[in-house]
Amino acid sequence: MKIAPVLTSFLTFGGAGKSPSRWARLLGISTGLVYLCFPVGDIVTGPVTGARVFWGVLGLVAFVAFFLATVLVPRSYDRLPPLAWGLLGVTTLLGVCLPFSFGGNWLTLPIYTTVAYSLMLRSRLAVLGMLAMSVVIVLVGVLRKNDPATTMVLVFQVLSLGTLFISMRNTRMLLVKLRQAQDEVARLAAGEERLRIARDLHDLLGHSLSLIVLKSELAGRLAEGGPQRVLTEIRDIESVARQALVEVRDAVTGYRQRGLSGELDGARAALEAAGTRVTVRLSGTPLPDALDGLLGWAVREGATNVVRHAQAERCEIGVTHDGRTVTLEIVNDGCQVAPYSPGSGLAGLAERVEAAGGTVSAGPCATGFALRVAIPAAVESPA
CATH class of the missing domain: 1.20.190 (Delta-Endotoxin; domain 1)
Structure with missing residues (x-):
């Protein structure tokens, strides 16, 4: 028996x-x-x-x-x-x-x-x-x-x-x-990143905002002395405020648009923290600089969907450039809720890719779920 x-x-x-x-x-x-x-x-x-x-x-x-x-x-x-x-x-x-x-x-x-x-x-x-x-x-x-x-x-x-x-x-x-433990590590990593961004923004804005406050106080005191000096201080305030805004935009852009290589590293770290084995394959000629940010956006969106929805054990990310077309494929073996309907993140990605003359397809496949992005290499990425 x-x-x-x-x-x-x-x-x-x-x-x-x-x-x-x-x-x-x-x-x-x-x-x-x-x-x-x-x-x-x-x-x-x-x-x-x-x-x-x-x-x-x-x-x-x-x-x-x-x-x-x-x-x-x-x-x-x-x-x-x-x-x-x-x-x-x-x-x-x-x-x-x-x-x-x-x-x-x-x-x-x-x-x-x-x-x-x-x-x-x-x-x-x-x-x-x-x-x-x-x-x-x-x-x-x-x-x-x-x-x-x-x-x-x-x-x-x-x-x-x-x-x-x-x-x-x-x-x-x-x-x-x-x-x-992996969920806790991911949560702590996200909290540490928020603290880092807060520190960087504080360093960027601290001096500029302090100067704006001082000049605003000075303009108020000079209002009694004559309009010309007040106008000069107000223009200085405007200049400092514009510079601070540019610095903030540059900082946020640096965090959000790290390029394809940075996003691949970030996707690997996030997926492995969620318990998913990751394989990355790059083939073909070097990627055009104009499409680097757009492909990075696609990798980030695809990896986020795998972490949030797929509960996958394996995920493969492939980037191919044959000289005419740049293709990104993200395939995971996780389960998807049926019937499948794309979320707002994929809809936004599709709009950006279509603006660059490319196509986006996403849905269940034989091995789980696949996201495919194809963009002509000669078309510049939208801003």
């Missing part, structure tokens, strides 16, 4: 670090339940006869129902709700009593009970439950005079499956904590 290959399958639904949906887990668990054919065989063709058939069917149906309810009940990794404890208790009771009542072929039930322990309990409690189910299998084997070799195989399956599922649960807990 080799049960491990099928029972382990349902934990792979949803990908590494992602919680499988309830339907995905139900599908995997239902596949593992095929090994209940052994107790079913006892009822249909085996030694279970007479009134025991009714109780056997009732007990088996109850066990399956409570086992499925137990492993599918909503829960967190660090805490079980009271409902989960109750369901686990009933599942344990049925998993112990039915083998004692009906014999050796029903010893697959403690194996499923062990799986429930390993999925739901902390490692120490799961190990205790695994050992307890091993004792149950040995006792039933001795009382029912089962083949010792078969009994040892069942004990080995309990121990190996219990260890395997405990390891899987611990791995998922670590992945959840890793994602939380």
